[in-house]
Amino acid sequence: MRSVDGLDIAKNLEKQGVSRRDFLKFCTVMATAMGLPLGMGAKIAEAVTTLKxxxxxxxxxxxxxxxxxxxxxxxxxxxxxxxxxxxxxxxxxxxxxxxxxxxxxxxxxxxxxxxxxxxxxxxxxxxxxxxxxxxxxxxxxxxxxxxxxxxxxxxxxxxxxxxxxxxxxxxxxxxxxxxxxxxxxxxxxxxxxxxxxxxxxxxxxxxxxxxxxxxxxxxxxxxxxxxxxxxxYGRLIHENCERRPHFDAGRFAMEFGDDGHRKGYCLYKLGCKGPETYNNCPAQLFGDVGAGAWPVGTGHPCFGCSEKGVGFTIPLHSPARLKFITPPANFPGIAEERGKGVTVAAVAVVAGVAGAALGAAAVTAKNLGKKDEGQADTETKER
Amino acid sequence: MTESKPLGGKIITLPFLVCSFIAAIAGFLLIKRFIFGLGSVTNLSDGYPWGIWIAYDVVVGTAFACGGYAMALLVYVFNKGEYHQLVRPALLASMFGYTLAGVSIFFDVGRYWQAYNLILPRYSQLYSVMFEVALCVTTYIIVLWIEFTPTFLKKFNKETLRRRLNRTLFIFIALGVLLPTMHQSSLGLLVYIAGQKVSPLWQTGFILLLFLISAITMGFSIVIFESIVSARALKREMEIPVLSKLAGYIPPLLGIYLAVRFWDLVGREKLGLAFTGDLKANMFIIENLLYIIPTILLLSPSKRSNPRWLFVSAVSMLLAGAVYRFNVFLIGFDPGPGWQYFPSFSEVVITLGLISIEIIGYMIFVKRLPVLPSLSQA
Amino acid sequence: MDIKRRDFLKVVAGGGLLLATGEPAFARAPKTLPPNALGILYDATICIGCKACQSACKQYNNMPPDHTYRPPELTDQIWDNPVDLSAKTLNIIKAYKSGTGATKNREVDGFSFIKRHCMHCIDPACVSACPVSALQKNPDNGIVSYNKNACIGCRYCQIACPFNIPKFEFDKPFPQIRKCQLCSHRIEKGEISACCEFCPTGASIFGKVTDLIEEAKRRLQLKPCTYYKYPVSTVTSSYKLLQPVDKYQEHIYGEKEGGGTQYILLAGVPFDKLGLPVLPELSDANRSETIQHTIYYGLIAPVMFLAGLLYAVHRNAKNEDDNN
Known part of the structure; x- marks a missing residue:
């Protein structure tokens, strides 16, 4: 490794117990985190060691x-x-x-x-x-x-x-x-x-x-x-969340400690802000301790801390506004029941009105018949 | 010719109060409709976008309001002056029927605030049956009010103006015959474009003719019905001789109607559908029985001059026309498996409210304006 | 007067006869495919039901979620789960299932997906029905689009459409009609319909209708259990996926139905089982317009009728006025 400005980083690192191999490894990891091609690791190593x-x-x-x-x-x-x-x-x-x-x-x-x-x-x-x-x-x-x-x-x-x-x-x-x-x-x-x-x-x-x-x-x-x-920050937490399949299938934890919560169901209904927060928490994780080391992984809904207008703004347990519409796990059939059908009140009114109208017509007809003879008589008399 | 006089008497009666109460509830529900949308009060859906507001208020409502049309046709076109006394009350009922149909279209259309687009040339779509129906109905409502204007003028003693209007009135009377001829037939044609969604029992190219003939017979029936009912309600003597003569025109008309109806069904080999026993088939049978009964009854001159049979025939024909229109627009209309519709409570109440307003208006008008023939002439 | 009545009846009878013959003088010629008609070919046999098209449609048309489908086994529903096309859903994947539902693309004991949205008919009933030209068919690419500034909300288009496509916002005080417009806002930018762009298997492909029909005919020639390179996203795409061929119904839905459509479908299950109506080749719009045209052609008949009426009424109303 070359030395710039009288400072030999490689030597310095070795003094501190960091081998060259470890150092390159670190640079490669960083390259991956940035979404750069693997070859970039060497470039990073070069950049951090050669410059002032x-x-x-x-x-x-x-x-x-x-x-x-x-x-x-x-x-x-x-x-x-x-x-x-x-x-x-x-x-x-x-x-x-x-x-x-x-x-x-x-x-x-x-x-x-x-x-x-x-x-x-x-x-x-x-x-x-x-x-x-x-x-x-x-x-x-x-x-x-x-x-x-x-x-x-x-x-x-x-x-x-x-x-x-x-x-x-x-x-x-x-x-x-x-x-x-x-x-x-x-x-x-x-x-x-x-x-x-x-x-x-x-x-x-x-x-x-x-x-x-x-x-x-x-x-x-x-x-x-x-x-x-x-x-x-290119993707929603919701997009990479390990609990996402539960969301799509409609399986939710309804309160902390309930059956669904223990089974690792989706925390959406507990107020998880994953569906509206852009961050890479589920992929990057925290504390370098392995899988599940992030808020949702530990069973707590995402708070939306990194999203303006969400974290510190929307109450912790109110449900998130969904940014994208993505599919559920089930399909409607060809001919499902649609439209609104009969209700008791409506039938009662329709039947009542129809009955009343027909009844009135029938009574009128009957009364007309009664009067009929008399009236016919008077009419003929008049003529 | 007969002299017409206002009836006089109290405006606020028990039926008036009952009708006002129903109208008030309907008014409240209408406010809800305008704030929360059509879905909040109706059971309309994407499968059944037209419910009873169209099927009853507009299609059946305007057919019931064909009295004015049928009488104008008889009196002014065929010069049957003896029926002149029946024209003015019929015209009044038509005016109310059509005006309220127009109002209820306004409740029913979703984007009512731009309904005026219908009369803007850049939007008009001449191939649309709806365009023709909408323009025709709107114009006819205006024509009806103009036709009725002399009665107002008489009431307020504007004699010179009335004479001047009377001189040009024949134009409006002619329009008043042309326009219903056009739109009553086109109302039937509305569903023609729905093709297979309407059961073959009703879907036919003859629907134009069938709607037109049945509208005219309904016009005659409503005149008979109204005359008998108002005579009873207002304790006046019945105009039986005139009515029975009028009824004489009905059997031939219905005969033509039934002949076309069944000849068409047999020709298309769809008559078998009437005997499958389902709702559509049963409604078809009811509809046509209601047509056949008055045809037979009114063929007999003795039954024709009997107020009871006259009344029964008129009611039967009105029901037949109404059932026919319901069948075409709702029962025979099937957007596909799974869809269902039955009017909601609120929907029915709003329709009842409109009918109540019609009754209130009719009662006020006959009591205050010279509409009904004076008693001495009856 | 008697003569006049007879004349009048003649006119009525004549009108009836005109309708009766069914071959009126003004019969309209069937409409043909616009020159640059764009459309979609959907192949149900390679659709995997992933609903990527459905969610892409929502995303690119800014449509809200819809929770109307509530099967009994799912008690707790929140996600976008429409039961059918609606004012919130312009594109939907539905499933046909019969018996055990074990085999894909089989009518008996099988299942199939079906993608429903506007068919963009060559002779659309909605366009013919609309009284205010709110629905229009583009004369060049044939896309049926909606103009809310013209619409009066009469919903006649919903009555007219044989596929029940136009949907109305019954839950809004200021509603409008919603329907698939083939992502015309994306086509303007040189992109393609979102449903086709995001379809992973090539079940939905975008292209010129003539090309799509050609492709569909090619697929009908394929032998089951062989392999075929299915183009993905567009019919002319160079990106193709090698997939096994399943047995097709020998029918291209939309080639002739209702005068032809610009959305055409292939499937392994009969189309009526998939909820697509069996339609005659002559469109309803054509038949309706033919009658309308026969009667109202140039307004000749109504004007003549009015002239007769004016004459009669003028004569008859005169004596009335004198008497009154």
Missing amino acids: RPPVLWLSAQECTGCTETLLRSSHPTLEKLILELISLDYHETLNAGSGHQAEESRLKSMRENKGKYILVVDGSIPVKDGGIYCKIGGKTALSLLEEMASQAAAVIAIGSCASWGGMPSSSPNPTGATSAQEVLKMKAIKTPVVNIPGCPPNQYNFLSTVLYFLTLKRLPELDENGRPKFA
């Missing part, structure tokens, strides 16, 4: 540190070390070695030196109400920090639902005016491209894949209309 470590600045606004936590739990070859040393994480409130002015200096220095080249990761929503005073770092509002840092960044990656679309802080009544990074940039007319990695927390591999894609191909992955990478 790309600088990354991490701005935290109204957040819970969940996104950082999830990133720390990556377990492919000691990932936090790998990534944190592959990239040059020049600023991160939680992970900074230094603090206070020292940390702020590091941020400014990196911004100066890497102007237009660094990646800005935003974590948490940006309060914009009252001039953004609800979140300040080093005396500056998150709003002004984002404006300052995003305008000079190569790309902005908004990690987590808060940064992507406002998340939990933006739920009504939204006291701080919590806004997504994308919206703020639009407001401030900053043209830096934004990638959203929504989720609460998002899957760390979706984030890592995006970063590596950018490093390798020098461009952002294909995004959908909401700025989310398509490789991760």
Whole structure:
């Protein structure tokens, strides 16, 4: 492996107990996660080892540190070390070695030196109400920090639902005016491209894949209309859900712990938001512990955490709105019963009216007959 | 000729109140129909898109309202002046019958707010039987009101205007004969395009002629029926001599009708279907028995001058015409296996409400306007 | 006056005779296939009942789910499960089953799927019936389309259609008619009907009707238990699937039925068993229009009749007015 800028990543890795073989394996896994051909693994390896470590600045606004936590739990070859040393994480409130002015200096220095080249990761929503005073770092509002840092960044990656679309802080009544990074940039007319990695927390591999894609191909992955990478957010959870066959067959858990719930039936009726949430949870899973390690897999309905207008907005147990119509497991016959037939009330009215009419006619006819003789007589008399 | 006079008397009577009550319920249900759609009050479905609102209110309703047409045909075309006293009450009933049929079409069409598209040339579709029926019926409603206008004018003493209108009235009377001739026959032709969905017992190219003849006989019958009933209800003397003479026209007409009906069925080799014992077959037998009974009864001159037999024949013929139309539009209509229809409670109530309004209107008109011949002439 | 009555009766009788002969002078020529008629060929023998067409149809026509089919064994139903075509379902897969239902494409003890949607008739009854031209047949590609701005909601098209295709929104205060329009919004963009694009086996294929009939005739020549390369999605597609051939009914449904249709079908089970009506070759529209035309041709007969009436009424009403 070649050395760039006096830094031999391979040696460095070996020192930390990561063999070259393991490293390549990791790169291949990432390539697969991004939906790239297998050969791309080698390219990624090349990209991360040959370049100067790309600088990354991490701005935290109204957040819970969940996104950082999830990133720390990556377990492919000691990932936090790998990534944190592959990239040059020049600023991160939680992970900074230094603090206070020292940390702020590091941020400014990196911004100066890497102007237009660094990646800005935003974590948490940006309060914009009252001039953004609800979140300040080093005396500056998150709003002004984002404006300052995003305008000079190569790309902005908004990690987590808060940064992507406002998340939990933006739920009504939204006291701080919590806004997504994308919206703020639009407001401030900053043209830096934004990638959203929504989720609460998002899957760390979706984030890592995006970063590596950018490093390798020098461009952002294909995004959908909401700025989310398509490789991760291209499909509904419902489309890949392992419980889907139960849905199609009409088998549902009706309450937690009932027979259907224990048998692993579909959680739609418990309020699962899978049918309207775009994410790859059922395929990517969480925590690297194998099958079933995701909310629906554990028996809890999807909360729709990554979907704007669903998570933190629609009540947990109200049923999802279905996005697509797909087939059930049974077929109507050629001639099924259709249309509305006889009801007692209708028959009663019809019979009543018909009976009354015929009865009246009969009585009239009878009475006419009675009168008939007399009348006929009078008529003849008159004539 | 006879002089007509308003009857006078109280407007608010017990029948008036009962009818108003039914009409009020129907009105409430109609509000529901306009807010929640047709499905909320009717049992209509994609298989049976037309229910009793079309079969009864429009098709049977306008046939019952053919009194004006039949009398105009007799008095003005065949110059039978002796029936003139029957024209005006018949015209009034026709006016109500047709107007309410028009109103009920408005309830029944789904996109009523653009019903005026019918008269826009860029949308008109001249091949459509429905187009002809709709335009004809609409025009005829207007013609009926114009024909009845002299009565209003008389009431309000606008003599000069009345004279002026009377001079041009012959045009409207002529239209009043032409238009029903066209649409009463076309009402039958409406189902012709449904092809095999209508049972062969009723589906025939002769349906035009059959509908036309039966509409005329129903017109005569309704005149007889109304005359007898209103004479009884309003305690007036009956116009038996005129009615029995009128009834004399019915047997030949019905004879032609029955001849065409059965000759056609035999010719198409479908008469056997009448004896399969199912609902359609039984309804066919009932329908035709109801036609045959008055034909035989009215052939006898003594029965013709007997109010009882006159009344029975008239009722039988009216029922026959109604059953025939129901058979064509609902019972003989089969969109395919599995489909079913029976009117819903609300649907029936709305129809009853319309009939109630008709009765109320008729009663008010005869009491306040010079419609019925004055008693001295009877 | 007596003479006049006799004349009048003559006119009536003449009209009756005109109808009686059945061969009126103004009989309309049967309509022919439009020059670039587009259509669908459905082959029930290779349909697997996956309903991909049904769900694709919903997706690309923005139709809501429909839960009208509730068989007794399924007590808890929520998913899109229509019992028939409706204002919410423009395309449906139904199943025929008899006896044990063991063998596919067999009439006895077998089963078959059937795909139902608008047939896009060559001489459509709905177009002939519509009083306001809301339903129209495209003169070039023959697609029967609906214009809600013209429609008055009289539902005469539903009465007229021999296949019960037009559906009405009975549950809406401002309803409209719904029917398959062969995805004409997709065809405009150079795409094909969604049901054909998403059919995985080539059971539904899109193309020019002439090509489709040719393909159908070719399939009828095939011997059962041999293999045939069935084109997928379009009749001219180069992507073909090698599939075993089952026994066909010797009949191309829609070639002649009701004057011919642009949706044509092949099946292993008789078509009347699959719920398709047995129709004569002359369309109902043709027969109805012939009568309508005979009577109202150029409005000659009504105008002459009116002239006679005007004369009679004018003469007869005059004495009446004097008397009154």
